Amino acid sequence: MARSRYPRSERLFASSSRILAGGVNSPVRAFKSVGGTPLFIDRARGSRIEDADGHKYIDYVMSWGPLIHGHAPKGLLKALSRAAARGTSFGAPTELETRLAQRVAMLMPSMERVRFVSSGTEAAMSAVRVARAATKRDRIIKFEGCYHGHADSFLVQAGSGAMTLGVPTSPGVPKAAAADTLLARYNDLESVQQVFSRNPGTIAAIIVEPIAGNMGLVLPQEGFLDGLRTLCHHEGALLIFDEVISGFRASTGGAQKIMEIRPDLTILGKIIGGGLPVGAYGGRLEIMDLVAPAGPVYQAGTLSGNPLAMTAGLWSLENLSAKLYKHLAKLTGTLAAGLADAAREAEVPLQVNAHGSLLTPFFTDQPVRDFQSALSANTERYGAFHRAMLSRDIYLPPSQFEAWFLSGAHTPRDVETTLRAARQSFRELRDTAS
Numbered sequence: 001m002a003r004s005r006y007p008r009s010e011r012l013f014a015s016s017s018r019i020l021a022g023g024v025n026s027p028v029r030a031f032k033s034v035g036g037t038p039l040f041i042d043r044a045r046g047s048r049i050e051d052a053d054g055h056k057y058i059d060y061v062m063s064w065g066p067l068i069h070g071h072a073p074k075g076l077l078k079a080l081s082r083a084a085a086r087g088t089s090f091g092a093p094t095e096l097e098t099r100l101a102q103r104v105a106m107l108m109p110s111m112e113r114v115r116f117v118s119s120g121t122e123a124a125m126s127a128v129r130v131a132r133a134a135t136k137r138d139r140i141i142k143f144e145g146c147y148h149g150h151a152d153s154f155l156v157q158a159g160s161g162a163m164t165l166g167v168p169t170s171p172g173v174p175k176a177a178a179a180d181t182l183l184a185r186y187n188d189l190e191s192v193q194q195v196f197s198r199n200p201g202t203i204a205a206i207i208v209e210p211i212a213g214n215m216g217l218v219l220p221q222e223g224f225l226d227g228l229r230t231l232c233h234h235e236g237a238l239l240i241f242d243e244v245i246s247g248f249r250a251s252t253g254g255a256q257k258i259m260e261i262r263p264d265l266t267i268l269g270k271i272i273g274g275g276l277p278v279g280a281y282g283g284r285l286e287i288m289d290l291v292a293p294a295g296p297v298y299q300a301g302t303l304s305g306n307p308l309a310m311t312a313g314l315w316s317l318e319n320l321s322a323k324l325y326k327h328l329a330k331l332t333g334t335l336a337a338g339l340a341d342a343a344r345e346a347e348v349p350l351q352v353n354a355h356g357s358l359l360t361p362f363f364t365d366q367p368v369r370d371f372q373s374a375l376s377a378n379t380e381r382y383g384a385f386h387r388a389m390l391s392r393d394i395y396l397p398p399s400q401f402e403a404w405f406l407s408g409a410h411t412p413r414d415v416e417t418t419l420r421a422a423r424q425s426f427r428e429l430r431d432t433a434s
């Protein structure tokens with residue numbers, strides 16, 4: 001038998017599997033949908049990530065989105081070590097929280113009041129709670145394939161890890177919790193209209209990823225988000241944008257800025273934590289004034305507004321620039337076009353969705369615009385492609401239904417190297433296809 005290329009990762013996974021549930025702390029990390037051993041990571045810098053066996057990869061996971069400036073930027077490390085020296089948590093207000101909130105509100109003017117929490121999941125859960133309190137209604141509309149974290153009411157036809165595990169609706173979610181989550185189809189306003197007409201006067205909010213990143217990257221079609229805004233006005237429901245991925249990635253002001261739509265509430269995470277655990281929700285003053293202690297809607301957190309997390313978030317937002325977004329768009333454009341060309345040459349059906357610094361190559365011949373068309377992708381092929389790329393030192397998301405993330409640390413050389421590996425990998429796929 002050939003010697004494994006990843007002996008240490010294999011040993012580490014064997015021991016983690018004897019103590020951690022499933023050997024990991026988040027399902028997609030286990031590589032179940034692409035096969036092979038999950039790589040254990042030792043360190044990372046810039047666009048590179050290094051596994052426990054000493055292999056270095058160009059990283060397109062980037063911790064699933066937070067690292068828009070790349071791994072371990074020097075300025076961030078310096079700011080963090082200065083902050084840590086003052087103490088790691090106080091459980092009391094700090095000036096840092098106000099400064100980060102001001103920065104968020106400046107970049108995203110719809111966030112008139114902000115509340116920090118420790119994850120995107122918490123932010124989404126809390127935003128829906130306050131939306132329900134504000135409207136005195138219980139039901140929400142969510143879209144098939146959108147992911148808003150793992151709170152009960154969102155685990156209905158959810159994207160991300162829930163999709164590749166084949167359990168789009170998780171056991172353990174009480175029927176009652178799921179019953180108030182009504183589903184509509186992404187990019188299909190009529191499906192939303194239908195849900196409203198069947199449930200008159202009972203829908204608190206629509207929650208949507210304005211750029212969907214958790215069924216693979218799916219872009220909103222012209223008029224879709226505007227339509228949601230209008231419907232919400234008509235129906236007295238709130239519009240909640242989940243910008244955990246698109247916030248500060250689609251533009252400095254997220255998707256809402258480029259699409260010129262003002263949601264009532266916004267959910268943030270990932271980039272605002274700069275690689276530390278953070279989430280935030282916020283929006284219209286009179287809605288956020290319902291949150292305790294200003295109002296009666298309870299929501300709290302031992303580590304909310306943690307000084308290290310606030311420091312990382314501030315550093316990340318302060319270092320956003322027009323130049324960064326230009327760089328990201330150019331690299332992502334080259335990578336997306338290069339992948340499409342390489343697949344065409346190898347006669348492998350591929351649809352590449354791309355926007356800003358995000359892309360997903362779907363192994364299908366039909367355009368991907370919603371959950372159903374995303375599911376037409378050949379996940380076996382993606383798995384084979386993933387393994388082929390990994391053997392060429394390119395680290396891709398271990399699932400067909402996740403976005404690839406670029407960072408300011410990625411270079412044109414990185415993209416060139418990636419495309420060379422992709423050309424070889426697509427050819428390999430064609431030659432081994434039965």
Ligand SMILES: *Cc1c(COP(=O)(O)O)cnc(C)c1O
Binds near residue numbers: 120244
């Ligand atoms: C990642 C993500 C979440 C959940 O954030 P966590 O920090 O993992 O809880 C919610 N919504 C979207 C759109 C996400 O991409």
